[in-house]
Amino acid sequence: MNAKNDIFSGTVAAGPAKGLRGEIKVPGDKSISHRSVFFGAIAGGTTEVEGFLEGEDNLSTVNAFKKMGVEVETLGGQKVRVRGSGAAGLKEPDDVIDAGNSGTTTRLLTGLLSAQPFFSVITGDASLRKRPMKRVVEPLSMMGASVAGRKNNSLLPIAISGKKLKGISYNTPVASAQLKSAILLAGLYADGETTVTEPEKSRDHTERMLRLFGAEIKVVRNSVSVRSTKGLIGCKIKIPGDISSAAFFMVGAMITRDSELLIKDVGVNPTRTGIIDILRKMGGSVSTLNEREVSGEPVADILVRTSRLKGIEISGSDLLPAIDEFPVICVAAAFAEGTTTISGAAELRVKESDRVAVMAGSLKAVGVKNTEKEDGIIIEGTAGDIPGGRVASHGDHRIAMSMAIAALRSKKSVEIEGAGSVEVSFPGFFGLLDGVKAS
Ligand code: S3P
Numbered sequence: 001m002n003a004k005n006d007i008f009s010g011t012v013a014a015g016p017a018k019g020l021r022g023e024i025k026v027p028g029d030k031s032i033s034h035r036s037v038f039f040g041a042i043a044g045g046t047t048e049v050e051g052f053l054e055g056e057d058n059l060s061t062v063n064a065f066k067k068m069g070v071e072v073e074t075l076g077g078q079k080v081r082v083r084g085s086g087a088a089g090l091k092e093p094d095d096v097i098d099a100g101n102s103g104t105t106t107r108l109l110t111g112l113l114s115a116q117p118f119f120s121v122i123t124g125d126a127s128l129r130k131r132p133m134k135r136v137v138e139p140l141s142m143m144g145a146s147v148a149g150r151k152n153n154s155l156l157p158i159a160i161s162g163k164k165l166k167g168i169s170y171n172t173p174v175a176s177a178q179l180k181s182a183i184l185l186a187g188l189y190a191d192g193e194t195t196v197t198e199p200e201k202s203r204d205h206t207e208r209m210l211r212l213f214g215a216e217i218k219v220v221r222n223s224v225s226v227r228s229t230k231g232l233i234g235c236k237i238k239i240p241g242d243i244s245s246a247a248f249f250m251v252g253a254m255i256t257r258d259s260e261l262l263i264k265d266v267g268v269n270p271t272r273t274g275i276i277d278i279l280r281k282m283g284g285s286v287s288t289l290n291e292r293e294v295s296g297e298p299v300a301d302i303l304v305r306t307s308r309l310k311g312i313e314i315s316g317s318d319l320l321p322a323i324d325e326f327p328v329i330c331v332a333a334a335f336a337e338g339t340t341t342i343s344g345a346a347e348l349r350v351k352e353s354d355r356v357a358v359m360a361g362s363l364k365a366v367g368v369k370n371t372e373k374e375d376g377i378i379i380e381g382t383a384g385d386i387p388g389g390r391v392a393s394h395g396d397h398r399i400a401m402s403m404a405i406a407a408l409r410s411k412k413s414v415e416i417e418g419a420g421s422v423e424v425s426f427p428g429f430f431g432l433l434d435g436v437k438a439s
């Protein structure tokens with residue numbers, strides 16, 4: 001086991017709580033943090049970032065750009081300074097780029113590196129080496145990219161020989177912000193116009209941030225177009241708290257008996273607020289206060305209270321703006337009255353783990369009845385406490401955190417193997433949770 005994998009080890013016994021009370025802030029948005037370094041690196045001038053998420057995934061992005069000669073300083077206190085190399089300033093990395101557990105680092109880099117005049121290789125940890133890359137390699141190849149990888153160019157490691165690219169108009173088979181962003185990054189270097197059209201609109205942080213850096217970008221419904229540009233300009237970015245991290249505390253407060261929790265400064269971009277809509281539909285008490293716009297992104301404080309949740313039907317379209325919240329939605333369903341049916345969730349099988357299978361197994365292990373389906377899950381709500389038990393994170397940060405939330409209503413406790421994986425997106429998760437537990 002190498003040092004990187006050590007963060008996935010460690011067993012935590014997560015225990016019950018009467019409620020979650022107080023006021024908290026969650027760490028910066030993971031998706032926006034990645035993009036601040038990507039665009040900062042290829043812009044001219046300096047980009048100053050506040051609220052940067054110093055989780056393992058984002059550090060993989062920082063390290064990748066350092067390998068390409070970009071000066072990225074982590075200044076402490078979630079502050080990062082990126083000294084942009086300009087559009088043509090990246091240097092050939094002298095070794096393989098290790099993206100760790102990060103799909104966003106990998107897919108966005110594949111787009112960007114396809115257009116650079118040098119050779120590069122990307123690999124990652126055991127989970128990332130199983131995740132599908134063909135969806136990115138295919139459109140990039142249509143643009144003229146030369147990308148070779150394992151299993152007929154579909155798995156890491158991949159080797160990229162940078163080429164002059166041409167713009168394309170591409171309809172993506174899945175709504176995926178990583179795929180859209182990979183093509184747009186390549187499009188910033190391609191001849192002519194590059195247009196990506198999605199079946200449904202995925203998170204739009206790339207589009208918003210490109211505007212902040214001064215790029216010309218056209219958005220018409222689910223289509224986004226860019227042209228080649230040498231003119232991205234470094235800027236100041238303030239990153240809001242990650243709603244995907246806030247989601248654990250939202251569900252935790254709702255399912256416990258005596259809760260009132262205010263989560264300050266959370267990103268509420270409408271392509272990400274599916275969790276609020278789903279929890280409201282389940283009968284959850286959640287309000288957004290003090291709504292404002294910061295660095296091109298909507299931000300608000302989120303107030304959550306103990307709620308009597310009921311089972312509902314959740315479709316793929318409901319899930320898209322809550323794609324990373326599937327595990328914690330399963331936990332909300334486990335404590336609801338009645339049955340929750342989630343369908344259209346096939347994408348969840350190719351995340352950091354097969355989240356459909358892992359949540360089905362984990363819920364069973366702690367005493368929640370459910371049926372796994374090809375594209376989702378049916379969960380029988382307990383509307384009461386669960387016995388508890390032992391589960392494994394399968395190296396997946398969001399599984400570990402979701403099961404710690406389930407433990408808040410367990411009779412004994414939930415032992416979580418591989419709990420260190422929370423470092424991927426939420427350093428300090430267990431401490432923050434302990435700090436708001438009502439005794
Ligand atoms: C992300 C996009 C989503 C999401 C991931 C982050 C991004 O993945 O699940 O955690 O930053 O673009 P897909 O694009 O694969 O849906």
